[in-house]
Amino acid sequence: MQILGLIFLFIFSAIIISLFKNRAVRIILAILFGIFFVMQIMSLYLGGSFIDYRFYLHFNLNSLEMAGGYHKQIFWTILTLIVTPITMYFFAFFTQRAQSVIAQRTQRNKNSALSAKIFAFFARTFKFGILIISLIIIILPQESIYHKLKEIVDVAGYSTHKNSDFEQILKNLEEKSEVPNQKFTLKEDLNAEFGGKNIIILSLESFEKAFIHDANADLAPNLRRLKNEWNFYEMQPQDRSHWTAGSLYTVFTGLPCIFAGHSNDFFAGANQSKIISLGDVLNACNYDTYHLSNNAEFSGTKDILKTFGIKHILDKNFGNKNLRQMAMGGAYDKDIFAKAKEIILRENADNKPFMLWLSTTQLHNPDGVVDDEVTKITGQKSTQLETVAFATDYLINDFLLFLQQNDFFEKYGSLYFS
Numbered sequence: 001m002q003i004l005g006l007i008f009l010f011i012f013s014a015i016i017i018s019l020f021k022n023r024a025v026r027i028i029l030a031i032l033f034g035i036f037f038v039m040q041i042m043s044l045y046l047g048g049s050f051i052d053y054r055f056y057l058h059f060n061l062n063s064l065e066m067a068g069g070y071h072k073q074i075f076w077t078i079l080t081l082i083v084t085p086i087t088m089y090f091f092a093f094f095t096q097r098a099q100s101v102i103a104q105r106t107q108r109n110k111n112s113a114l115s116a117k118i119f120a121f122f123a124r125t126f127k128f129g130i131l132i133i134s135l136i137i138i139i140l141p142q143e144s145i146y147h148k149l150k151e152i153v154d155v156a157g158y159s160t161h162k163n164s165d166f167e168q169i170l171k172n173l174e175e176k177s178e179v180p181n182q183k184f185t186l187k188e189d190l191n192a193e194f195g196g197k198n199i200i201i202l203s204l205e206s207f208e209k210a211f212i213h214d215a216n217a218d219l220a221p222n223l224r225r226l227k228n229e230w231n232f233y234e235m236q237p238q239d240r241s242h243w244t245a246g247s248l249y250t251v252f253t254g255l256p257c258i259f260a261g262h263s264n265d266f267f268a269g270a271n272q273s274k275i276i277s278l279g280d281v282l283n284a285c286n287y288d289t290y291h292l293s294n295n296a297e298f299s300g301t302k303d304i305l306k307t308f309g310i311k312h313i314l315d316k317n318f319g320n321k322n323l324r325q326m327a328m329g330g331a332y333d334k335d336i337f338a339k340a341k342e343i344i345l346r347e348n349a350d351n352k353p354f355m356l357w358l359s360t361t362q363l364h365n366p367d368g369v370v371d372d373e374v375t376k377i378t379g380q381k382s383t384q385l386e387t388v389a390f391a392t393d394y395l396i397n398d399f400l401l402f403l404q405q406n407d408f409f410e411k412y413g414s415l416y417f418s
Helices: 002-018 022-047 053-058 060-065 072-106 110-137 147-157 163-176 220-227 244-253 280-284 297-305 334-352 372-378 384-405
Strands: 198-203 287-290 312-314 353-358 412-418
Touching: 002 022, 002 053, 002 072, 022 072, 053 147, 072 297, 110 147, 198 334, 198 384, 220 384, 244 280, 244 297, 280 287, 297 312, 334 353, 334 372, 334 384, 372 384
Parallel strands: 198 353, 198 412, 287 312, 287 353
Antiparallel strands: none
């Protein structure tokens, strides 16, 4: 459907351009439509959807670098920005030219006046029909270009409330709620007790569902086994929360991440939240809370974790200057799992309840990062991405074996994947 959307966007642009006879106007429109068309392609390449709220938040030149080679992506972007407007212009020009040539030849017939009028009518009707079809494809589908752009407009229209308005905002929401007598729990009203379970959450960066489908049975055999043996829910991302910081915000609050701003600036410098969160519940139960990752500075992660009361945020080299670092910086996934094992053993010895959130990194787009220490054990697959996916599956299974050997599941633990 996305390819169809791009095709009809191109056709729509070319038809609009062809409606104008002035060359300067055509050139300007070709450039504007061409830039818009190329930006849509970039959004599909980087995020898998047409330009939406997530693209608006995060697109910059660094996005091209992360997508696989800064200079290569810049080259192809500039080339496409040059070629697309030119193609649109000449497509519109030759369409209009062909219509004129056919009309001239028609006028040479005996019934020239009538034939010319008939041809002109059908030509206009055909062009108008294609224009309407293009608009339908661009506007009506739920994942269409129009609906994605509307996300940005809707969020940009949200007003920013002062801190003093928080209680009034909650009261307004309670009055509008479809649930009778619904009340939002405030922090001062929170009443939570330890339920006897420690919690481990594994957040697997870019580990697609396709890796555990039948067509890729050899890429993640351990996770496929867990999918069949454990509880598996094929969940969809919350609207407007389907990026790193947004999804983290939603996990902690249960709310969609909708803020008027750019990048993750609205999280920068944050140190408290009046909204009750998962962190508040865990802290009320006296949990030790940990977050392990390659780089907690990425995408505003550290600001969110601090705001929602995570006590221990460990990243990069975990204070060990001799720990090996990836080319992109920070620890390899193997060393992140090793640090997690160390924390679990220490917490068990101290008999403290804990929540440990472990976030992997090496499957990051576009091709992942290979860890030679792990691939010595797991071997190579046909592509680098498959190699890293298989290695990640191995590390997860190794971690599960560690938990089983330490009676984590039988005695006091719950494990979640995301």
